[in-house]
Amino acid sequence: MTLEIILFILFALIGAASGVLMITRKNPVMSALFLILNFAALAGVYLLLNAQFIAVVQIIVYAGAIMVLFLFVIMLLRPDAEISILRTNPLLKYVAIGVGVLVFAQLIYLIFFFKPLNITPSDVAERIQIGTVENIGTEIYTKYIIPVQVAGFLLLSATIGALVLAKKKFE
Amino acid sequence: MIPSLQDLFNILPPVIIGAGILIALTLEMFVKPAKKIIPHFAFLVFLFTAYYSLMTMDKETYSLNTLMSGGGLTNILYFIFTFGSAIVVLISYDFIRKKDIVSSEYYILLMSAVLGMMIMASAKDFLMVFLGLEQMSVCFYILAGINRRNLLSNEASLKYFLLGAFATGFIVYGIAFIYGASGSLSYLVITNAIVTGQNITFLTIGLLLFIIGFSFKIAAFPFHMWVPDVYQGAPTTVSAFMSTTGKTAAFAVLIALLLPLFTVGNYQIFGPVLSLLAALSMIYGSIVAIAQKDIKRMLAYSSIAHAGYMLIGIAAGIPAGSAGVIYYLLAYTFMNIGAFGIVAYLEGVEETNLHIEDYAGLANQKPVLAALLSLFMFALAGIPPLAGFFGKYYVFVAAIKAGLVWLALVGIVSSAISVYFYLRLVVYMYFRENSKTITVFDSSYSMLGIIIAALLVIIVGVFPNTVVELITHFIS
Amino acid sequence: MDLWTIIIISIIKILFVVTITLLTVSYLVYFERKISAWVQDRIGPNRVGWYGLLQPFADVFKLFLKEDIVPDASIKSIHTLAPIITLFVAFSTYAVLPWGPPVNIFGYEIPLVLADVNSGILIVLALTSLGVYGITFSGWASGSKYSLLGGVRSSAQMISYEISMGFSVAGVLLISESLRPAAIIESQSGWMWNAFIQPIGFITFLVSAFAETNRLPFDLPEAEPELVGGYHTEYSSMKFAAFFLAEYANMIISSGLIVTLYLGGWQVPYIETFGLSSGWVTMMQIGAFFFKVGAVLFFFIWVRWSIPRFKYNQLMNLGWKVMFPLALVNLVWVAILVMLLN
Numbered sequence: 002m003t004l005e006i007i008l009f010i011l012f013a014l015i016g017a018a019s020g021v022l023m024i025t026r027k028n029p030v031m032s033a034l035f036l037i038l039n040f041a042a043l044a045g046v047y048l049l050l051n052a053q054f055i056a057v058v059q060i061i062v063y064a065g066a067i068m069v070l071f072l073f074v075i076m077l078l079r080p081d082a083e084i085s086i087l088r089t090n091p092l093l094k095y096v097a098i099g100v101g102v103l104v105f106a107q108l109i110y111l112i113f114f115f116k117p118l119n120i121t122p123s124d125v126a127e128r129i130q131i132g133t134v135e136n137i138g139t140e141i142y143t144k145y146i147i148p149v150q151v152a153g154f155l156l157l158s159a160t161i162g163a164l165v166l167a168k169k170k171f172e
Numbered sequence: 173m174i175p176s177l178q179d180l181f182n183i184l185p186p187v188i189i190g191a192g193i194l195i196a197l198t199l200e201m202f203v204k205p206a207k208k209i210i211p212h213f214a215f216l217v218f219l220f221t222a223y224y225s226l227m228t229m230d231k232e233t234y235s236l237n238t239l240m241s242g243g244g245l246t247n248i249l250y251f252i253f254t255f256g257s258a259i260v261v262l263i264s265y266d267f268i269r270k271k272d273i274v275s276s277e278y279y280i281l282l283m284s285a286v287l288g289m290m291i292m293a294s295a296k297d298f299l300m301v302f303l304g305l306e307q308m309s310v311c312f313y314i315l316a317g318i319n320r321r322n323l324l325s326n327e328a329s330l331k332y333f334l335l336g337a338f339a340t341g342f343i344v345y346g347i348a349f350i351y352g353a354s355g356s357l358s359y360l361v362i363t364n365a366i367v368t369g370q371n372i373t374f375l376t377i378g379l380l381l382f383i384i385g386f387s388f389k390i391a392a393f394p395f396h397m398w399v400p401d402v403y404q405g406a407p408t409t410v411s412a413f414m415s416t417t418g419k420t421a422a423f424a425v426l427i428a429l430l431l432p433l434f435t436v437g438n439y440q441i442f443g444p445v446l447s448l449l450a451a452l453s454m455i456y457g458s459i460v461a462i463a464q465k466d467i468k469r470m471l472a473y474s475s476i477a478h479a480g481y482m483l484i485g486i487a488a489g490i491p492a493g494s495a496g497v498i499y500y501l502l503a504y505t506f507m508n509i510g511a512f513g514i515v516a517y518l519e520g521v522e523e524t525n526l527h528i529e530d531y532a533g534l535a536n537q538k539p540v541l542a543a544l545l546s547l548f549m550f551a552l553a554g555i556p557p558l559a560g561f562f563g564k565y566y567v568f569v570a571a572i573k574a575g576l577v578w579l580a581l582v583g584i585v586s587s588a589i590s591v592y593f594y595l596r597l598v599v600y601m602y603f604r605e606n607s608k609t610i611t612v613f614d615s616s617y618s619m620l621g622i623i624i625a626a627l628l629v630i631i632v633g634v635f636p637n638t639v640v641e642l643i644t645h646f647i648s
Numbered sequence: 649m650d651l652w653t654i655i656i657i658s659i660i661k662i663l664f665v666v667t668i669t670l671l672t673v674s675y676l677v678y679f680e681r682k683i684s685a686w687v688q689d690r691i692g693p694n695r696v697g698w699y700g701l702l703q704p705f706a707d708v709f710k711l712f713l714k715e716d717i718v719p720d721a722s723i724k725s726i727h728t729l730a731p732i733i734t735l736f737v738a739f740s741t742y743a744v745l746p747w748g749p750p751v752n753i754f755g756y757e758i759p760l761v762l763a764d765v766n767s768g769i770l771i772v773l774a775l776t777s778l779g780v781y782g783i784t785f786s787g788w789a790s791g792s793k794y795s796l797l798g799g800v801r802s803s804a805q806m807i808s809y810e811i812s813m814g815f816s817v818a819g820v821l822l823i824s825e826s827l828r829p830a831a832i833i834e835s836q837s838g839w840m841w842n843a844f845i846q847p848i849g850f851i852t853f854l855v856s857a858f859a860e861t862n863r864l865p866f867d868l869p870e871a872e873p874e875l876v877g878g879y880h881t882e883y884s885s886m887k888f889a890a891f892f893l894a895e896y897a898n899m900i901i902s903s904g905l906i907v908t909l910y911l912g913g914w915q916v917p918y919i920e921t922f923g924l925s926s927g928w929v930t931m932m933q934i935g936a937f938f939f940k941v942g943a944v945l946f947f948f949i950w951v952r953w954s955i956p957r958f959k960y961n962q963l964m965n966l967g968w969k970v971m972f973p974l975a976l977v978n979l980v981w982v983a984i985l986v987m988l989l990n
Contacts, residue, residue, distance in 0.1 A: 031726075034785070053766060053767055054767065057767055058770075060777070060778065061770070061774045064774075064778060065780070066807065069780055069803055069807055072784055076799075076800065077800070111374070114373070115353075115371065115374065116371055134766065134827050135825075135826075144175075146175055148239070148299055148300060151287075151291055151304070154284065154287060155307045155310060157197075158281065158284040158307060161197075161280060161314070162310065162311070162313070162314030166317055166318075166329070
């Protein structure tokens with residue numbers, strides 16, 4: 002067993018376990034905590050796939066920013082409503098289980114019947130280069146500059162929207 | 173490969189709109205009477221872009237390593253978006269002031285939404301489709317809730333946002349499958365992958381998920397739940413905007429993606445799926461609309477039915493069908509904006525004058541408006557020689573050519589049903605006594621917009637062949 | 649170099665860094681008290697040992713012998729976890745900061761950094777963004793309103809200032825064209841320190857660093873008059889010590905970052921023209937790094953005893969309406985500079 006496989010098993014186990022713990026916790030803050038752990042494990046998996054930039058951005062954006070927002074909402078609102086939703090509509094639980102089983106079955110099918118594509122370079126050094134910050138930066142600011150600009154407009158619209166919907170007073 | 177200036181020049185219409193957004197934002201920050209300037213500015217930007225798109229239609233190009241295309245069909249779609257939005261600006265001008273909605277942001281968001289639609293229409297790559305779709309949808313979510321004092325508007329915004337995000341989830345999931353199976357996001361590569369048949373199961377799953385997601389956006393039957401509430405709750409002009417240009421953008425993506433797939437032999441999975449969606453949407457929309465007493469809800473259900481008619485054209489899988497859909501979209505955009513424009517014209521400050529009873533005897537009080545609304549109702553019902561008739565005609569003919577006679581029959585039956593609720597409104601306006609006179613705020617801007625829409629509905633209806641031949645020329 | 653050598657060298661380096669940090673932290677507290685005494689014209693600690701030099705150890709013993717109180721209303725597991733997270737984040741950041749040039753010992757070339765990774769600066773940013781959780785969780789899990797307020801304040805503050813911090817760093821990256829701390833230091837040879845090239849970015853980063861470390865004038869999360877002690881109100885004994893330790897460790901890491909990013913790292917300008925032997929040069933460079941860090945630390949303490957605490961709205965206004973636009977201006981300025989020089 003190479004180091005890579007050992008690390009993968011480690012990250013995968015942490016990821017799976019934290020995922021299960023996340024959805025079984027009664028306390029939403031605990032769920033959020035395990036979700037953060039899950040993100041960290043995912044970042045580890047990204048690292049193993051030579052996607053260093055995405056790994057770090059995963060931590061900065063998801064674990065560092067988005068989950069803080071979640072926690073804020075949970076802490077300030079203290080939602081206890083979700084338990085009552087499941088109580089008033091017990092069918093929902095089975096629907097959720099059904100969807101989960103479906104997705105799981107599809108993943109299993111994917112693992113056994115998917116023909117991998119030969120789009121990753123065979124050279125190891127080249128593979129490592131793909132995920133570096135320099136490489137991603139070059140791609141984004143040359144080939145994909147227009148998508149990046151469009152994403153910028155998207156965020157701009159969302160910002161205007163937040164302002165329009167949340168600002169207290171307009172003159 | 174660094175994009176050259178030529179690349180930008182090939183996709184100039186979206187670039188103009190993007191520049192317009194930035195200029196409008198800057199104006200809003202530094203110029204005092206921005207509230208007065210920005211609507212006019214937005215109108216001029218839309219009009220200029222529409223004009224430019226028509227003028228540069230002949231040059232068909234791929235831009236940015238086949239991420240986007242310019243010219244040809246794309247420019248016709250650009251024209252629908254921008255000219256439709258120009259009319260929306262006209263009908264909004266006094267409506268926004270009447271309702272005291274934040275003005276500058278409204279027009280800036282209109283422009284942003286149009287930018288998203290243009291990117292969707294020109295996209296030849298799932299990356300651009302997704303970005304354009306999100307750009308458009310985010311603006312729609314905000315616009316739906318922009319009337320913050322109205323609870324229904326807030327509800328519409330939230331409902332639209334939650335369901336829209338859910339639909340986006342389907343789309344992204346589908347795109348992930350497609351990328352995994354083909355290793356690319358480009359339409360060309362994906363079509364080739366289907367021809368070679370590699371990982372065909374996953375491609376099919378991906379494309380089906382993608383279609384489900386887009387069915388939300390075009391408001392087709394099993395995924396229509398949000399439509400009535402959102403169209404009713406959103407400010408009327410926003411409903412006009414969303415139901416027409418937004419639908420056009422979503423259909424543009426479906427046509428660009430699915431039409432090449434129908435020519436691949438042995439791969440006939442989308443035809444039945446789309447036919448089913450089309451049939452259910454038509455029947456459901458037409459029947460449920462009968463029960464509606466609220467004009468905006470009625471128009472929402474009619475919008476579901478129209479999505480069904482348009483889906484027929486795609487399900488037919490032949491270029492003529494798609495040309496019919498685009499003609500239909502052109503016609504539908506102007507007749508629906510006109511109809512919603514009149515509803516917005518008559519609407520009171522608080523959400524009054526929206527019930528069908530309020531329109532009783534309108535012909536005596538506002539003869540011109542009543543006549544125009546009747547025109548739009550006739551057009552929506554598909555009565556010749558108006559544009560709505562030829563839209564349906566081309567779509568049904570394409571269906572028959574493609575061997576989907578049953579679908580065409582379902583379409584004709586549901587058209588017949590829909591005549592009932594469209595004409596009911598006309599009957600109310602002309603043949604019922606008015607129990608009370610409604611207070612109406614006159615607006616010359618809205619009138620101008622409605623008249624332009626009416627003229628277009630007539631012109632497009634009188635010269636259908638010219639338009640369809642132009643579209644067919646670019647499709648094939 | 650085989651695997652075992654690398655592991656042994658790494659362990660030695662880790663031990664070195666952790667020991668140095670722990671020692672520095674304890675003496676930083678001592679110096680803070682001494683400097684504050686000097687600023688306020690007092691004497692400061694002078695009882696334990698010569699000039700009070702053993703004071704830090706006395707403090708540690710005192711905290712060690714205290715009872716560890718866990719409030720009934722708290723959520724025990726998270727209450728315990730929070731200081732661990734804080735300490736982990738504070739210490740793991742040291743891994744990517746180089747404190748000297750690579751040295752030759754017994755024929756091995758050893759870089760004086762624990763992990764010379766490609767995206768070092770990003771990792772620092774990632775770890776600082778995780779640092780929010782320690783404080784947020786401690787505030788929430790204590791089951792006390794003052795703690796919760798402190799935790800919420802702290803996370804809002806850290807998130808706000810992270811943005812201007814990130815944008816300031818972007819200016820540095822434009823010049824170095826790399827995220828490796830070593831490359832960033834090398835790009836500042838001579839007097840081409842980033843502090844001189846992009847003074848606005850330096851200032852925004854400095855201010856953000858104060859906010860990120862929750863130091864005065866931005867120590868609202870633990871503002872004593874209003875929040876008792878903020879997020880660590882309900883902590884005692886060694887858990888409290890962990891927060892205390894982390895605060896000072898964060899100060900050191902911030903100083904180290906400021907030195908690396910803006911003050912030329914371990915470089916001594918034009919040292920190669922002095923005609924010294926290579927051993928001396930290395931020694932001087934390592935010394936220069938610690939000297940610079942010390943100077944910035946002194947600045948941290950100096951500011952604490954000179955400027956009063958901000959109000960919360962002032963803090964947010966400063967972050968979003970002053971620091972963030974300034975950081976953007978700096979980015980544009982550096983971009984123009986790079987474009988002209990190329």
